[in-house]
Amino acid sequence: MGSFGEKLRREREMRGISLDEIATATKIGTRSLKALEDEKFSILPGGIFNKGFVRSYARYLGMNEDEAVADYQAAMKEQPVSVKTIAAQSAMARANRLAAQQRRESSRTGGILRALLLLVLSGTIAFGGYTSYRRGYFKALKLPSLHRQMKKEAVQAPATVTPAPSTDAVVGTAVTSTAAPVTPSPAAPTVPVAAQAAPVTTQAETQVAAQPAAENHPAHAGTAPELIAEDHTTIGVPKPRAVAAGDVVLSIKASERCWLSVAADGKRALHRTLRANQQQTVTARDHIRVTLGNPGSTELLLNGHPLALNGDLSHPRIFTVDATGVVSE
Numbered sequence: 001m002g003s004f005g006e007k008l009r010r011e012r013e014m015r016g017i018s019l020d021e022i023a024t025a026t027k028i029g030t031r032s033l034k035a036l037e038d039e040k041f042s043i044l045p046g047g048i049f050n051k052g053f054v055r056s057y058a059r060y061l062g063m064n065e066d067e068a069v070a071d072y073q074a075a076m077k078e079q080p081v082s083v084k085t086i087a088a089q090s091a092m093a094r095a096n097r098l099a100a101q102q103r104r105e106s107s108r109t110g111g112i113l114r115a116l117l118l119l120v121l122s123g124t125i126a127f128g129g130y131t132s133y134r135r136g137y138f139k140a141l142k143l144p145s146l147h148r149q150m151k152k153e154a155v156q157a158p159a160t161v162t163p164a165p166s167t168d169a170v171v172g173t174a175v176t177s178t179a180a181p182v183t184p185s186p187a188a189p190t191v192p193v194a195a196q197a198a199p200v201t202t203q204a205e206t207q208v209a210a211q212p213a214a215e216n217h218p219a220h221a222g223t224a225p226e227l228i229a230e231d232h233t234t235i236g237v238p239k240p241r242a243v244a245a246g247d248v249v250l251s252i253k254a255s256e257r258c259w260l261s262v263a264a265d266g267k268r269a270l271h272r273t274l275r276a277n278q279q280q281t282v283t284a285r286d287h288i289r290v291t292l293g294n295p296g297s298t299e300l301l302l303n304g305h306p307l308a309l310n311g312d313l314s315h316p317r318i319f320t321v322d323a324t325g326v327v328s329e
Contacts (some may be wrong), residue, residue, distance in 0.1 A: 003037040004075035008068075011061045012037075026056040033057065039075055066090065135315070150259055150273055188280050248323050249303050253279040255295035264288045274298075287322040 012022070023030045032053055033041040044050045051069055058068035066087050079272055162317060253262060254274035262270035264284035274280060282288055292298060295312035300306070313328070319329040 004071045005037045008057065009037045011063060017062060019062070022057065022060050026053075028053055028056060028202065036072075041076060057242075060105065074192045091211040110256045125308055149271070153273055210298060247284065247286075248284045248288055249281065250283075250290070250307075250321060251279060251281045251301040252290070252292075253277075253299045253301075254294075254297055255299070256294060258292065258297050260293065261291040287320055287327065291315060291317070 007096065012019075019030045019033050022028070022033055032044055034135045035041065036053060036057060044053065051072065054072045058065045090316050133313065252261075252274070254276060255275055257273065259273040260280070261268075262282050263282075264282055265286050266289075269282060269284075272278065272280075282290075293316050295309055295317045300309070302325065303323065307321065307325070307329070309319065309326070311317075315328065320327050
């Protein structure tokens, strides 16, 4: 038995430590520790495991680990390795362990930062949605019927606007219709075919002929302008009627696409979408309640006078007017 095993046993006995105590502290079996002292290396696993056993044994006894490994290698009849080489290997192993620990800590810190970033992003999105809701950006979602109407109008082809006829053409048509010949009754005598054929009159001749008739009939001349089609419609009463004193007349003209809903005297009178340059007039006895989807793109006239709304006009607005002006918003 060589000096390596004797040195280990002598150090252990000098400190009064048993093999069981060393086995409990180093987690190395008593059989393996006794094999080191007896230099029965064939019992041990071999290779790097044997060196690990020697280091743990020497560390527990307070011996120099590098010298113990060198003595072990000499006992194994291996080529002796200098203490400096073993110390360098030990330093490299410690550096590798330290680098691995730093990588674990860096990974843990990165995970915490990613979690904080996700939390801040979620909070920002939630706050933005709440702010938008408070400012009324989602009020339009409460009017699904208006959205369905706008979607339906978008898919349909725009209707062709028929130009309004001139006053002269309307008057001429009216007079010509009153002067049309009456169809003879069956009892009337038969008229020759040549006599039944009436001369064809062109539209220009009809208008020229109708102008004197209109001048001789003031009633026709006075009512003719009412037959001209306008770009807006009066809503709010069952039948067209003349505007009486004290009535509330509200005109709404859109410069851009805008949906609106109007109630005249508490009854729903209008629910539609105005396109650019379209105008709508509503008449009521007492008051008119209006919901505008895009108030910033509309011009309002109340009884012929401009009407201005206060506050933010970039969101839908609901207001009520009477003959004096805006009474509630």
